[in-house]
Amino acid sequence: SNNIVVAIDGYSSCGKSTLAKALAKKLHFIYVDSGAMYRAVTLYFLRNNVDLQNETQVAQVLENIHLNFHSRDYESHITLNDEEVSEEIRLMPVSENVSAVSAIHSVRVEMVKQQQRMGKSKNIVMDGRDIGTVVFPHAQVKLFMTADPKIRAERRYKELLPKNPDISLEDVFENLAHRDYQDTTRKESPLTRADDAIILDNTDLTPDEQLQFALDRIKPFM
Numbered sequence: 001s002n003n004i005v006v007a008i009d010g011y012s013s014c015g016k017s018t019l020a021k022a023l024a025k026k027l028h029f030i031y032v033d034s035g036a037m038y039r040a041v042t043l044y045f046l047r048n049n050v051d052l053q054n055e056t057q058v059a060q061v062l063e064n065i066h067l068n069f070h071s072r073d074y075e076s077h078i079t080l081n082d083e084e085v086s087e088e089i090r091l092m093p094v095s096e097n098v099s100a101v102s103a104i105h106s107v108r109v110e111m112v113k114q115q116q117r118m119g120k121s122k123n124i125v126m127d128g129r130d131i132g133t134v135v136f137p138h139a140q141v142k143l144f145m146t147a148d149p150k151i152r153a154e155r156r157y158k159e160l161l162p163k164n165p166d167i168s169l170e171d172v173f174e175n176l177a178h179r180d181y182q183d184t185t186r187k188e189s190p191l192t193r194a195d196d197a198i199i200l201d202n203t204d205l206t207p208d209e210q211l212q213f214a215l216d217r218i219k220p221f222m
């Protein structure tokens with residue numbers, strides 16, 4: 001098929017989803033936040049006290065999890081068995097456990113299968129950790145995003161603060177560092193730049209500049 005796939009990978013809180021949403025809106029592509037899928041699975045595991053060490057239980061429980069995206073004005077919303085969980089999956093309990101859940105083989109196999117199905121025949125922008133390496137190795141455009149860790153923590157802190165007045169900048173910083181460590185060192189599909197991914201360090205770039213940078217790379221395929 002000749003649909004266009006844009007794969008955006010990178011560290012935690014680098015602005016991947018901000019850029020991906022802006023691109024999808026501008027180009028009328030579908031946007032899929034793959035991290036939201038791992039987060040929703042994590043929420044389900046937490047609620048149901050799933051033992052992460054128990055591969056058999058994990059595989060069984062996965063069959064009971066049904067995820068769906070519904071897009072409102074390119075804000076991506078996710079439902080877990082028809083319950084809207086878009087906000088709850090951003091909170092600390094999920095953030096603290098998601099990297100452990102996403103390191104499980106059977107979890108990844110199932111998520112990757114669903115993600116590949118979504119990008120089969122449609123123009124799509126997907127962001128995550130393994131999109132350019134594993135999910136869509138043949139994506140026309142691959143971006144690998146990075147930014148100064150302190151800047152990233154500050155951005156995420158500001159985003160979380162209004163709804164989480166008890167949160168501290170240190171907690172956010174620690175969580176990002178910890179997730180980046182787990183995501184880059186895990187055995188299964190570790191976060192790494194695909195050989196053909198373009199690095200986008202956005203420490204000093206505005207959202208508009210990032211959008212333009214990405215559009216310039218996608219235009220040749222349109």
Ligand code: C5P
Nearest residue numbers: 034035036038098099102128129130179
């Ligand atoms: O993108 P976000 O920060 O919401 O992702 C949450 C976590 O989900 C990441 O820290 C990572 O552990 C996992 N993830 C993954 N593969 C993806 C997307 C997210 O392992 N494609």
